[in-house]
Amino acid sequence: MLVKIGGKTIGFGSAIAFAAAAAPPATPQKVTGPVAVYWMSAATSSGFGFGGMNANGGKKPSMGDIMSMMRGGSGRAIHQLELQLGSSLKATAPEANHLPGVGTPLPLLTPVQAPASTPEESTETQPEIKDPPKARILIYWGCGEHAGPGQPYVLDFSKIMAGQALPRIPYVAIRHQNPPSPGRYATYGEWPNSKSRDRQMPASLLGDHQVKGNYSPDIKFTLPPGQDYMPPLLLDAAGKSPAGGTILKWQAIPSATGYFATLFGASGESGGDGTTTIVMWSSSAVETFAGGGLLDYLAPGEVRRLIGQKLIIPPSTTQCTVPVEVATAAKSGIVSMIAYGDEANFADPPRPADPKMPWNISWTTKVRFKSTTGLILGMPGGAISAEADEARPQQQEQPPKKKKGGLFDTLKGAVSPF
Structure with a gap:
């Protein structure tokens, strides 16, 4: 079919395209707010360095407890919860509480001194080395019988200290989420805090939740089945x-969206000049220095992106072989592993379907999940099926926050990366 436009005869399809190009662009929907932003971060931890020492109510762990947590995902597991509320409204005497469907209200306290501001999203940057240690690092990667071509990547700090230019460290940029913080909002509240008590921790997150305070709108949302603490990650x-x-x-x-594992170990031998050999391995199929940022919450979309880049293990996988070269180079080592969880996101009011209507957001809420574990390489766990009945999560207050630092900080804190 032919039509005439401006004295010219063109095809019907071309006429439609011409009309679409000539039409004024659609006006984007006007969006304001949110007035308040609320995040719930729920973690399940087990294994070495996570679920053993304090999961028995602060009592001295038995030898059985210690051996259990050294084996990985057996025995005890703990739940950790962090609540963070940021609002554009000011209050001279801030007060807010989280009311779970079942359990004691959790007071959200405003810190007396606000730390430096952090953006809501950030991208992990290339590691920096300010004070090189007297060591060399052997970096391996990938699951398989043997290490792949080009491994290990060797980072020799003795040569760097002698004047050699710092080589580029293999690295993949990771996009991180940053929850509300005091520096970004007029008023901020958090839990746990100085008024926290272990018994306040809700045993389950399912059901109705409310956040009420004098510096934010009332927040109400419901977590249905499937959006609770993740099960313990049982590693063998x-x-x-x-x-x-x-x-x-x-x-x-x-509920896992993907998995990631690392190993940090040492050869047990020092060179004639006292240089220590450090061995690092990750389950990534691509060459990378796996910093602590990969052992933390990641958005489901970022996990999917990194699965596509073969950095993160797909959720359908339940096995990974640490190459024999890694076990040979590291006489001992600590394996750390994470199962990334899904998210639940809420907003009030809902977004209008008509783009001509403005969306004035009162509040948003994000609930995110993860499950972590660790073990000492060479300490075998029992059969995985037998461990499942033993891993009954217990409650515990969120441990002190750990600052994410550069490469040297990662090396110093690698024994307890979470």
């Missing part, structure tokens, strides 16, 4: 591959 490293690699196995967590 008892098996050996035919070539001698260490087989890591874990139970599938239905």
